């Protein structure tokens with residue numbers, strides 16, 4: 001299959017991946033073709049960028065990483081440049097994919113997506129080989145531009161497997177059949193029927209992207225069943241119809257009770273977070289020192305919206321004081337009753353449902369350091385249909401938003417009591433989870449130290465030589481043999497006059513590498529070591545190795561033909577060395593070697609080259 005990746009040599013791998021990208025945190029990867037919408041998703045969901053501003057985003061050229069650390073949500077999100085193939089040997093795919101929790105592949109649904117499907121297939125099969133524990137999620141993105149009929153049709157087709165999805169491309173029948181055939185062949189060859197993909201229709205212009213991310217992230221939260229159980233208990237004991245536990249900043253819900261999620265109720269609850277943030281932007285944050293004032297003496301100051309949106313609700317809301325300007329009555333209304341989009345809102349600092357429609361932003365006059373048990377930020381919105389949206393803050397980063405009937409809310413003393421129990425339980429789960437993560441981290445560190453100590457004490461090589469088949473087996477039982485054509489190639493080189501063999505190897509255990517070279521046989525009486533004239537084996541860049549080789553051998557760079565399986569080592573071309581990229585699966589073959597010699601002869605007098613075959 002053909003892919004439109006840029007050639008890795010166009011990029012320096014160091015420019016694309018930071019050296020220090022290793023982190024224990026689980027990763028969520030955003031992959032897909034260029035301009036499919038990956039960066040927009042990351043910025044809108046995790047950076048609160050207004051969707052329209054994504055129109056000005058520039059193409060990503062290196063991996064963009066963001067640490068997300070919000071209560072249960074503790075991972076890194078990586079936005080990949082669409083044009084680079086990270087499975088190319090130039091990149092260390094094991095390092096990139098080994099601690100991935102979810103790989104999210106974004107497909108631009110407004111475009112012809114046959115290329116995207118090819119890339120999807122390649123990506124999931126390659127990533128699965130590196131790490132079979134990855135969950136694969138596919139976002140059919142930008143569906144805001146599609147009609148509902150088209151969306152439903154596309155989703156139904158894509159939901160089954162990738163293969164039928166080809167049907168939805170606007171291709172003529174012949175091309176369609178051809179693509180289908182190739183796809184099904186590729187699927188069979190790769191034996192990848194067991195790879196499970198989950199599909200979502202998304203757009204940054206509505207709730208769908210948050211809904212999708214909620215589901216994706218829930219799969220990564222180990223505590224999910226416990227949280228769901230707690231929410232179930234809360235709902236059944238408090239007359240609540242639906243409850244969501246939201247991460248305040250991202251509007252991702254990390255858990256909900258087990259009753260089905262209907263989009264309307266989800267959108268209402270999610271919008272409530274925005275409503276409350278907007279209200280706090282209008283009324284600002286009160287000075288904590290004034291919170292003890294029983295009467296809400298609103299001072300009329302407005303806070304800058306940009307500052308507030310970034311703040312967790314709790315920080316803002318629980319320090320808020322409410323009251324009508326110039327009105328010292330506790331139950332004074334802050335805003336007039338407002339009828340917008342079927343939601344009636346009134347803002348009050350009282351916590352009583354007094355027969356009027358009311359939204360309560362309640363701080364109870366407590367500082368954040370010493371919150372009274374029942375005085376977390378809360379908000380109440382009465383809907384036109386008689387239902388009530390009730391929001392309570394669980395901790396600095398989580399809010400509970402419930403939908404219930406108004407007559408059930410009249411027992412709000414019971415709801416508040418149950419909420420306290422729920423809050424304590426969630427806090428316990430959270431603390432337990434943090435403790436377990438810390439313990440796990442300590443265990444990993446200890447394990448690492450033990451292994452390092454064992455390695456430093458254990459000087460015996462981690463492999464055994466088997467004369468009968470000229471092979472080594474390492475401690476994991478993996479067998480190492482010379483590549484098929486190596487013996488013939490080395491024998492041929494030895495027959496050339498004035499030709500030397502040198503080794504340039506990058507390893508942290510040079511003694512073991514030398515020992516292995518001394519054990520492998522080229523024929524009955526000759527070891528690999530006997531055929532080699534110069535050796536440079538130590539960690540570092542290959543330019544350094546070849547410079548040392550030039551010095552020890554007296555051979556100039558222009559007279560060197562260097563075979564290597566890592567594209568990044570083509571940097572030796574800058575010295576004037578002729579570079580040959582070797583397929584790591586096959587090693588140097590006789591055919592490749594002879595072709596390289598012929599080309600070397602032709603180009604020997606020219607400047608440095610990469611010899612291609």
Ligand SMILES: Nc1nc2c(ncn2[C@@H]2O[C@H](COP(=O)(O)OP(=O)(O)OP(=O)(O)O)[C@@H](O)[C@H]2O)c(=O)[nH]1
Pocket residue numbers: 032033034035036037038039040041051053054055056057058059060061080081082083141142143144145202203204205
């Ligand atoms: N209509 C619509 N446009 C979107 C949506 N999401 C992103 N876009 C637009 O798609 C274009 C490309 O978005 P990017 O986020 O830069 O795409 P990318 O996948 O990160 O691209 P590269 O960085 O080149 O790999 C931008 O103009 C966005 O405004 C969406 O949900 N609907």
